[in-house]
Amino acid sequence: MSKQHFNTNKTSWNKRVETHFTSKFYDVPGFLAGKSSLNSIELEGLGDVNDKSLLHLQCHFGLDTLSWARLGADATGVDISDAAIKKANELQRQTKLNAQFVCTDVYAYGTQSEQLYDIVYTSYGAICWLPDIKLWAQTVANKLKTGGQFFMAEFHPMIDLLAGYDYFHKPQPDVEQEDTYTENCDGSKHEFAVWTHTMADVISALIDAGLSIEKVNEYDHSPYNCFEGMIEKQPGKFYLEHKNHHVPMVYSIAAKKP
Numbered sequence: 001m002s003k004q005h006f007n008t009n010k011t012s013w014n015k016r017v018e019t020h021f022t023s024k025f026y027d028v029p030g031f032l033a034g035k036s037s038l039n040s041i042e043l044e045g046l047g048d049v050n051d052k053s054l055l056h057l058q059c060h061f062g063l064d065t066l067s068w069a070r071l072g073a074d075a076t077g078v079d080i081s082d083a084a085i086k087k088a089n090e091l092q093r094q095t096k097l098n099a100q101f102v103c104t105d106v107y108a109y110g111t112q113s114e115q116l117y118d119i120v121y122t123s124y125g126a127i128c129w130l131p132d133i134k135l136w137a138q139t140v141a142n143k144l145k146t147g148g149q150f151f152m153a154e155f156h157p158m159i160d161l162l163a164g165y166d167y168f169h170k171p172q173p174d175v176e177q178e179d180t181y182t183e184n185c186d187g188s189k190h191e192f193a194v195w196t197h198t199m200a201d202v203i204s205a206l207i208d209a210g211l212s213i214e215k216v217n218e219y220d221h222s223p224y225n226c227f228e229g230m231i232e233k234q235p236g237k238f239y240l241e242h243k244n245h246h247v248p249m250v251y252s253i254a255a256k257k258p
């Protein structure tokens with residue numbers, strides 16, 4: 001990842017943190033009152049995490065990481081944004097949950113730490129910030145113990161296509177001025193560098209990294225209302241339509257390190 005794109009994304013993610021932290025979208029008071037930030041897709045996908053070590057890549061300010069810890073995991077969250085990790089550490093101190101946070105680039109964490117985990121997890125809006133999906137998959141595989149589980153739930157790349165982005169990956173990122181997706185967004189724009197990755201690229205990269213794929217799912221809804229034009233057809237299930245048909249919104253991949 002070029003230093004320039006790394007710095008662009010880090011700076012812009014840092015600027016989003018305070019807005020996100022105080023948003024209804026992330027609902028920090030609800031989390032502190034005991035609500036989980038996790039959705040049925042990942043809860044069912046990972047199953048029992050009790051007493052397992054879990055690495056959460058791109059954890060933002062740690063709500064999912066801490067929610068896994070509430071379910072009994074020894075959870076570690078990693079994120080590039082120091083503002084997000086500062087908030088995550090504050091939440092950990094408040095809740096005293098079994099979690100720790102590291103401010104680092106996903107790729108760098110693959111080489112910085114020798115610790116291996118029972119579970120590696122990543123979710124919703126993570127891999128578009130990463131230029132090299134093969135190196136990412138290798139990092140996932142390198143951080144897993146033998147027999148360890150990988151689970152990801154990610155926005156479907158079809159959404160990018162319909163929003164006017166490339167479907168197929170290109171090495172140069174789209175560099176965009178963007179505001180943010182939480183309801184309290186004040187419209188201020190920050191620069192981000194993003195890359196698209198097809199499902200085939202992601203699955204092939206995980207296979208090439210030595211993981212055995214156990215399940216792939218595609219969903220016609222998203223648990224988050226974060227794209228323009230979404231309709232909540234059932235509580236907590238947001239849909240997009242294209243020519244009167246549902247757009248695939250989310251996919252998930254479960255894999256094991258043999």
Ligand SMILES: C[S@@+](CC[C@H](N)C(=O)[O-])C[C@H]1O[C@@H](n2cnc3c(N)ncnc32)[C@H](O)[C@@H]1O
Nearest residue numbers: 013058060064079080081105106123124125129
């Ligand atoms: C949309 S958020 C992920 C939200 C996630 N679903 C959660 O648990 O809250 C994307 C996160 O990726 C982080 N990020 C972006 N590029 C990164 C990188 N190269 N290494 C580590 N984290 C990165 C950002 O700082 C941001 O917190």
